[in-house]
Amino acid sequence: MTGGTIARYLAEGVDVRVLTFTLGEEGEVIGEEWSQLAADGGADQLGGYRILELTRALAALTPAGSAPVRPRFLGGAGRWRDSGMAGAPSADHPRALVGAPFDDLVAALVAEIVDFAPQVIVTYDDAGTYGHPDHKLVHATTVAAVPEAAERLGGAHLKVYESVTEQSALAVGLTAASGRVPQGWRMPGTDELPSYPDETITTEIDVRPQLHLKAAALAAHATQVTVAASGTEYALSNNIVQPILDREHFVRTAGHPGDGVGPGREIDLFAGVV
Template identity: 65%
Template sequence: MTGGVIARYLAEGVDVRVVTFTLGEEGEVIGDRWAQLVADGGADQLGGYRIGELTAALAAVTPDGATPPEPRFLGGAGRWRDSGMAGTPSAEHPRALFQASQADLVAALRAELDAFEPHVVVTYDEAGTYGHPDHKRVHEVSVAALAESAAQTGFPRKVYESVTRRSTLDAGLASIGELPDGWRLPEPGELPSYPDEAITASVDVSAVLDHKVAALAAHATQVIVAPTRTEYALSNLIAQPVSPVEHFIRTDAGPRVDGVEADLFEGLR
């Protein structure tokens, strides 16, 4: 959802840091080649493999000749484990993010924030986009850590939640032509989105769209990019459009500009 803004701001020379809370150990795997890496009944090696995918994705969003940002993992790679979905045995794992103490998670994120002093932070919305418990936990921890850091250090200046604008989603779905075998269009309301009036920032990433698509394709164990390169799907094979505009809702208490922002650094440059 944020591959475009990462690519755009790297191209502008912005110092970008991507912090990931788990390795995604409990995820599903698309296809047969790496299917036995899964945690449930497999080798439980998926998390390590996905470090490579994330590294490749960050290289894909980086302009030619520049050094890509390295993946950063909260507390170090493997400190907290993917919880899986709510109610599953993986959520009871002693290292699951779901089981971690709020204080430990907030302290670890505070360390990242205080060392980096970011002007802008982007995180999940309250729903964790589609309700994944770990995504929701990231939101909760981010809210707490960002508030503490801003109060004590003055950073970050601006905070955004990454979301999908409903009209953009609808237009993207309407433009989809022939789908790959086995794919389907979503049912009305099946994909999460926000009404247009809720959106506070719309960032054009069309100039770096190829980088965004390449980054999606790098996450091959969990994403399929259609041959058109204008749609992608997760393991459920529900088609989603690749948007040349990314949308956000600003949540900090700082001064606002009139209208919808076109730049996450608006007012800071």
């Protein structure tokens, strides 16, 4: 959802840090080649392989000639484990993120924010995009950590954004995709893909120049994502078509608005930052 934005700001020379809370150990695996790495496939080594995928994805988003952005993990790689979807037995694992003391998660994130001293933070919405318990917990942890980190940074005014999908952009993308659905894929049903009403969007980032990089980064996550030959759509393991959007959308939840287009809609995450 934010690959284009990451690539755009890296190209502009912005110092970008990508922080992940787990390794995605409980995820489903597309195809047979790496299926035995899954938690239920025997080896339970998927998390380690996904570090490689994330590393490749960030390298794809990094401008040529620059040192690739390296992934970071809250508490260090492997500190907390993917909890799986709601109701899954994996939530009972002793290292499952959802079982971690909330104060420990907040303290670890505060330390990351203070160390980096960013001007802008991007996170999930309160639904975790599609309801994943870990995504929702990332949101809650961020909400709790930002004020404490800002205070420790001398009262810094951090801009905080939630990454979302604009309703009309999704509709346009799906209409374009409807004529080129790969074999074995299907179009989503009504409201099957989450989106936000246009009037709730505060910020729109144009990533058309970075669209090919975004597609390459998605393709790097081959155990999780299949990118269509067109380079304009992708699907998760459910084979539901999703457009690779050339504009990425956000809801600003903290910080002051900047100059943009339309009433209240920014075109730069750093608008208004001094």
